[in-house]
Amino acid sequence: MSDILDKIVATKKIEIAHGLQKISLGNQRDIAESNNKDALLKPRGFISAIENKIAAGKPGVITEVKKASPSKGILRDNFNPAQIAQSYEKHGAACLSVLTDVNYFQGCNAFLQEARSACNIPALRKDFTIDPYQVYEARAIGADAILLIVACLELNQMKELEACAHELGLDVLVEVHNAPELEQALELKTPLLGINNRNLKTFEVTLQTTLSLLSMVPQDKTLVTESGILGRGDVQLMRDNQINAFLVGEAFMRAADPGVALSELFS
Numbered sequence: 103m104s105d106i107l108d109k110i111v112a113t114k115k116i117e118i119a120h121g122l123q124k125i126s127l128g129n130q131r132d133i134a135e136s137n138n139k140d141a142l143l144k145p146r147g148f149i150s151a152i153e154n155k156i157a158a159g160k161p162g163v164i165t166e167v168k169k170a171s172p173s174k175g176i177l178r179d180n181f182n183p184a185q186i187a188q189s190y191e192k193h194g195a196a197c198l199s200v201l202t203d204v205n206y207f208q209g210c211n212a213f214l215q216e217a218r219s220a221c222n223i224p225a226l227r228k229d230f231t232i233d234p235y236q237v238y239e240a241r242a243i244g245a246d247a248i249l250l251i252v253a254c255l256e257l258n259q260m261k262e263l264e265a266c267a268h269e270l271g272l273d274v275l276v277e278v279h280n281a282p283e284l285e286q287a288l289e290l291k292t293p294l295l296g297i298n299n300r301n302l303k304t305f306e307v308t309l310q311t312t313l314s315l316l317s318m319v320p321q322d323k324t325l326v327t328e329s330g331i332l333g334r335g336d337v338q339l340m341r342d343n344q345i346n347a348f349l350v351g352e353a354f355m356r357a358a359d360p361g362v363a364l365s366e367l368f369s
């Protein structure tokens with residue numbers, strides 16, 4: 103694991119222990135399950151939203167709602183998750199990815215709730231999921247999908263977390279950085295596979311990470327290239343390699359209107 107992931111995971115363990123003192127696992131599960139019966143909160147298909155865009159010949163863009171990051175610091179001062187989500191939806195986003203981590207990304211659960219309730223597209227809870235408690239919490243705050251990062255999980259943990267997510271109707275995005283992680287990810291059921299172009303040890307970003315792993319990705323997976331998509335040349339390079347799903351944060355967060363930036367990047 104990288105230094106930053108080590109630190110984040112250590113913080114998550116403390117957060118989970120504190121969370122359990124406030125809301126028990128059983129109560130969190132009850133809230134999650136009752137959300138599934140609520141018309142406004144029941145899961146919106148995250149994977150199908152991406153696949154539908156691609157089937158219509160459009161890029162499937164997961165648009166990020168991210169105030170700050172460890173590698174870049176503050177990305178956006180005027181940060182209004184509801185307005186950002188509405189702008190993304192208006193300009194053709196498939197889905198949202200909302201950072202809920204407090205300590206490293208200056209996010210919070212309320213950002214996901216505000217963003218999702220302001221629009222009709224599905225939302226990924228972008229956090230560092232290591233325990234079933236967080237999966238229940240994700241659904242309890244209205245998330246439609248969770249992220250599993252292979253670099254910080256054992257295979258048996260990932261399988262457990264994936265099963266827990268699927269039981270609740272949540273989709274799973276599994277994220278890898280290299281070939282050994284990709285092999286592990288292929289042991290999961292989810293068809294949604296993210297390749298993150300950011301090296302979490304050095305924070306260096308190169309789109310070659312996605313390109314170098316491409317031949318290992320089975321045809322039946324929906325591949326998402328993540329991080330470092332900043333210009334139209336980056337989009338074109340990926341599309342030339344038949345990659346049609348993208349996760350983009352910084353390029354939109356630094357723009358005056360994130361949705362306008364989305365349409366300019368992908369038009």
Ligand SMILES: O=C(O)c1ccccc1NCC(=O)[C@H](O)[C@H](O)COP(=O)(O)O
Nearest residue numbers: 171172173174328329330331350351352
């Ligand atoms: O962005 C970071 O500094 C970071 C550090 C440690 C773990 C994860 C990190 N980023 C999360 C992401 O994967 C990105 O937010 C996402 O792929 C969008 O990337 P970008 O378009 O480059 O903002």
